[in-house]
Amino acid sequence: MYRIALKMLIGDRGKYLGIIMGLTFASLLITQQSSIFTGLMTRTYGFITDTAQPDIWVMDPKVQFVDDVKPLQDMELFRIRSIEGVEWAVPLYKGLLKAKLEDGTYQICNVYGLDDTTLIGGPPQMVQGSLSDLRRLDAIIVNDVGARTRLAKPPREPGGKPIPLKVGDTLEINDRRAVVVGICRTSRTFQSQPVIYTTYSRAMTFAPRERKLLSFVLVKAKSGESVKALADRIQRRTGLAAYTAQEFKDLTYNFFMKNTGIPINFGIAVGLGFVIGTAIAGQTFYNFTLENLRYFGTLKAMGATNGILLRMILLQALLVGSIGYGLGVGGASLFGYLLRGTELSFRLTRELLFFSGIAIGLIIVISALISIRKVIRLEPAIVFKG
Amino acid sequence: MAESKIAVQCRGVTKSFVTGTAKVQALRGVDLKVQMGELLLLVGPSGCGKTTLISVMAGILDHDEGECLIFEENLRAMPQNEKTRYRGRHIGFVFQAYNLLPTLTALENVCVPLLLLGTSRKEALQRSQELLAQVGLEDKIHALPSQLSGGQQQRVAIARAMVHGPRLIVCDEPTSALDGQTGQKVMEVLRKTALAPDRALIIVTHDSRIFNFADRIARMDDGRIVEIESQIAHT
Numbered sequence: 001m002y003r004i005a006l007k008m009l010i011g012d013r014g015k016y017l018g019i020i021m022g023l024t025f026a027s028l029l030i031t032q033q034s035s036i037f038t039g040l041m042t043r044t045y046g047f048i049t050d051t052a053q054p055d056i057w058v059m060d061p062k063v064q065f066v067d068d069v070k071p072l073q074d075m076e077l078f079r080i081r082s083i084e085g086v087e088w089a090v091p092l093y094k095g096l097l098k099a100k101l102e103d104g105t106y107q108i109c110n111v112y113g114l115d116d117t118t119l120i121g122g123p124p125q126m127v128q129g130s131l132s133d134l135r136r137l138d139a140i141i142v143n144d145v146g147a148r149t150r151l152a153k154p155p156r157e158p159g160g161k162p163i164p165l166k167v168g169d170t171l172e173i174n175d176r177r178a179v180v181v182g183i184c185r186t187s188r189t190f191q192s193q194p195v196i197y198t199t200y201s202r203a204m205t206f207a208p209r210e211r212k213l214l215s216f217v218l219v220k221a222k223s224g225e226s227v228k229a230l231a232d233r234i235q236r237r238t239g240l241a242a243y244t245a246q247e248f249k250d251l252t253y254n255f256f257m258k259n260t261g262i263p264i265n266f267g268i269a270v271g272l273g274f275v276i277g278t279a280i281a282g283q284t285f286y287n288f289t290l291e292n293l294r295y296f297g298t299l300k301a302m303g304a305t306n307g308i309l310l311r312m313i314l315l316q317a318l319l320v321g322s323i324g325y326g327l328g329v330g331g332a333s334l335f336g337y338l339l340r341g342t343e344l345s346f347r348l349t350r351e352l353l354f355f356s357g358i359a360i361g362l363i364i365v366i367s368a369l370i371s372i373r374k375v376i377r378l379e380p381a382i383v384f385k386g
Numbered sequence: 387m388a389e390s391k392i393a394v395q396c397r398g399v400t401k402s403f404v405t406g407t408a409k410v411q412a413l414r415g416v417d418l419k420v421q422m423g424e425l426l427l428l429v430g431p432s433g434c435g436k437t438t439l440i441s442v443m444a445g446i447l448d449h450d451e452g453e454c455l456i457f458e459e460n461l462r463a464m465p466q467n468e469k470t471r472y473r474g475r476h477i478g479f480v481f482q483a484y485n486l487l488p489t490l491t492a493l494e495n496v497c498v499p500l501l502l503l504g505t506s507r508k509e510a511l512q513r514s515q516e517l518l519a520q521v522g523l524e525d526k527i528h529a530l531p532s533q534l535s536g537g538q539q540q541r542v543a544i545a546r547a548m549v550h551g552p553r554l555i556v557c558d559e560p561t562s563a564l565d566g567q568t569g570q571k572v573m574e575v576l577r578k579t580a581l582a583p584d585r586a587l588i589i590v591t592h593d594s595r596i597f598n599f600a601d602r603i604a605r606m607d608d609g610r611i612v613e614i615e616s617q618i619a620h621t
Contacts, residue, residue, distance in 0.1 A: 001501050001502065003507075004487070004490060004494065004498065004501070007487075007489045007490055007494070008487060008489055008490075010489070011488065011489020011490075012489065294483075294485060295485065295487050295488075298479070298481070298485040298487075299498070299502070300446075300470065301444070301446050301473065301479050302473070302474060302479060302498060302499050302502060302546075303470055303471060303473050303474015303475070303499065303502045303503065304470070304474070304502055305467045305470045305471065306466070306467070306470075307467070308502070379446075379447070380446040380447075380470075380473075381441040381446045381447040383446070383479065383481055383485060383558075384437045384440065384441055384446075384481070384482075384558045
C-alpha cells in the first residue's frame, strides 16, 4: 500500500512539485537565515576565538562584551601574577586608533598590543612574515582583508585597482611611524575595521595618553589547576571580572542577543520562511488530498482502515518533507559555499541542520494533520455519490 | 440459482439524513432478501433511496432502524475498523465512475484489494493478471486508466471487485457512463465472470437495457421496495 501511496503522490506531478517547492523554499530560507545569524553572532566573539592561548580573561567588572573595553591600571597585572595557580599572566591592549594612510586619508583600525616578551595573543595565522618580526623597530602586522581593502594604497592611475598594503609599507598611527612586517589572517569580527597587531609597549605609544590603558589581562592556569576555580579566586582577590574563554564568549554573545535587533530581524526572516513554507506546502498538500478524496473513499470502502490511510498520508508527507529539506539545505550550503571568503557571515552547523529539520518536520506534520483529519472523517459512502 | 443461502437480509431498514434544517427520509422500512448466486437489480427513479440502500447493504453506511444482516453478520454493531476489514474481505465494489486510481496501471489497480488484505505483492500481481485476462484485458495490464476506454475501465473495475474473491459484489450504475453496446458487454462480463453460486451481485441501475441480465429486479420508490420481479429471462 505504501508503494501505492507514493505513486498517488508522484503521479500528480504539478502538486508533487508544488509541495516540494514550498518545502524547499522554507528549508532554504530557514537554514540560510539561521546560518547567517549564527555566522554573525560567531563574529561577535571572533577575537576571543583567535586568542586561544589564555584560559582566563581578566577585565573591568563593568565590561559587557569583547569590544566594550574599560581600561585597568597596569598594577593589576602584577596583582594577578601573584595569585597562586597562575602559570602566567600577560597584558593585552585593545583599542580603536586612527591610522593615516599614504594618500593622507585616515582609517580607524582595531589595534591589539601584545605582551612584548611572549607575544601571547597574536593572530591565529600568518600569511606573510612571522609573529616575532613584531620585535623589529616600529613593527606592525596587519590582517589580509584590511591590507587589501581599507588600508590599500590608491591606484596608480584613475579607475585602477587599489594596491594592497604589503610588507615594508609604512603607516602613521597617532603621528607615530608604523612599518608593516607581516600580513596575518584573522577571524572576521563584528567590527569591520582593519586589524593591526603590535607589541604592548608600542601600542602604548600609538594610543592617546590616558592614565589607564591596559585592556585585558590574559591568564594561563597552572597544570592541574581548575580554570573555573582560578577565575573565581582572581575575581575574589582583585575585584575584577575573570572569565574563562567560553564564559567571555557567552557574555559577548548574550550582550548582542539582548541589546541589538539582530535576533529579532533574523527571527522574523526565519519565522516568515516557516509560515510561508507551511502555507504553500500545507495548502498544496491539502488540495492534493481533497482532489484524491474520492480515491481515499474508494480505498476505505474496499477495506483500508484509518490506520492504513494515516500511514499512507504520513509516508507521502515524509517523502516530500525529506526531498524539500534536502534541496533547501543543499541550496543554503551552496549559497554559503559560493559566497565564502566574502563579507557575508555564514556558519552552517550540525545544530542548525537539526533545527531546520525540526522546522520542516513541523511543517509536514501540520500539513499532513489537516489532510489526515479530512480523510479520517471521510464517510466511505461518498464513493456512491456521483 | 445453485443455492438458496441468504447473502443479504434487510428487515424494516430506515435511514434519514439531515440537510440544513430539513430531515430527508431516504429509506422507510425496507424489507429485502438477496440470495447467494443471484444477480439482483435495484431500480427506481432518482432520489428513491437506491444508493442509500446499496450503501447500507455494502456496510459503508449505518442505517437508523431495522436490521440488515450481511452473511448473517450485523455490520452496524461492529467497531469501525472491524467493519472496514470485513468489507475488505467479503465485499467487492464497482462504481459508476470506475474510481480507478489514475496514477496506477490497470494491474496495480486490480491489486489494491489484495494488498489491503496483506497478500504479498508478487502473489497479488499474479492473481490480478489472471483476473484481467478473465475480463479480456490481458494486453492492457500496464495501461493507465486514462489510456483505456470507458468499457475497458469498467472491466478493470470489475476485475478489481472480484480479485479477492468477495461473496457480495455491489455495483452502482455500472453501465450508465457507457454506450449501449459497451454496457451490454460489461454486463456480460459481470454475469459471466462475477456471478457464482457462492456469490451475490446487487446492481443499482437506471438502465433498462440491462434488465434482461437480472435474476430478480427490485423496484424502489420513495424509500420503499414497491415490487420485486422474479425469473427474468437473461442472456
